[in-house]
Amino acid sequence: MAESIRVERRDDRVVVTLDRPQVRNAIDRRMVDELHEVCAELERDPKILIITGTDGVFASGADIAEMIERTAEDALAGINMNLTIRVARLPMPVIAAVDGYALGGGAELAYAADLRIGTPRAVFGNPETGLGIIAAAGATWRLKELVGEPMAKQVLFAxxxxxxxxxxxxxxxxxxxxxxxxxxAAHRLADRIAALDAAATRATKAVFAAPRDEHPRVDLEAQAVLFESPEKRRRMAEFLERRARRAR
Incomplete structure (x- = not known):
């Protein structure tokens, strides 16, 4: 049974609430392991994932009380990095619903999501260099893709x-x-995604993530599979029927 997160399962989505309010949802090894368990579930049975926090905090960062004891061997094991990579690679879109602080490893978890919504209290930052380390769970490449290199450097360097x-x-x-x-709002966004064809959404996410030199091959291969799907035929037939009705 999960101790550091709460998991709500619905037919088309899973909602994960980070739930360590006593330490402002700091991400420790237990939380990492429990999030890996959710990822494994969503790899077997793809659904939309919504990640949020508790008590006005998304996640204040990695658990420093645990991090201070980690060694070079732990760093090379990529404990937090492997989680954010896995979250980013989930078959269906991931939504981060951010209220309050998303700092350090918490920010990196949010960066790994496909879509982010927030409240006026949301704050993002990567204070790792002030702690004598780097943001090594994806911020050094994801953040510049999200906000551009100059602003990413402001966040990461300064x-x-x-x-x-x-x-x-x-x-x-x-x-x-x-x-x-x-x-x-997070559920409305998930509703919009869920109303579309899941297979086409999964294919779009996979093709979107493909390296530049794999295009257009991956696009055409994915489209070839979808062109043969019954759902494509059904949805296009319904579209044509609606257009015909409007034309009458």
């Missing part, structure tokens, strides 16, 4: 934090809503 308004302006957040609307 400890700049991005509030919700800045995160929205720089594209890190897609939407900002009041705290009591955060989860309804």
């Amino acid at each position: 400890g700049r934090r991005l509030n919700a308004e800045e995160a929205l302006r720089w594209g890190l957040l897609g939407e900002v809503v009041e705290p009591d609307e955060l989860m309804p």
Whole structure:
């Protein structure tokens, strides 16, 4: 049974709530392991994943009380890095619903999501260099893809934090809503995704993530599979029927 997260399972989505409020949802090894268990489940049975926090905090970072004892061997094992890579590679889209602080490893978990929404209290930052380490769970490459290299360097080199308004302006957040609307907004976004063809969504995510030199081959191969699917035929037939009705 999970101790550091709460998991809600629905037909088309899974909601994970980071739940270590006593340490502001700091990410320790137990939480990493429990999130890996959720990832394994979603790899077997692909669904949308929503990740959120508790008590006005997404995640304050990696658990420093645990990190201080980690060694070079632990660093090379990529404990947190492997989690964010796995989250990013899940077959269906991942939504991070961010209220309050998303710092350090918490920010990197949010960066690994496909879509992020937040509240006016959301704050993103990577203070790792102030602790004598680097942001080694994906921020050094994901953040510049999300906000551009100059701003990423501000965050990573100079400890700049991005509030919700800045995160929205720089594209890190897609939407900002009041705290009591955060989860309804996350579910509305999940509803929009769930209304589309799951196979086409999975293929789109996989092709989107493919290296540049694999295009257009991967696009055409994925499209070839979808062109033969019954769901494609059904959805296109319904589209044509709707258009015909409007034309009458």
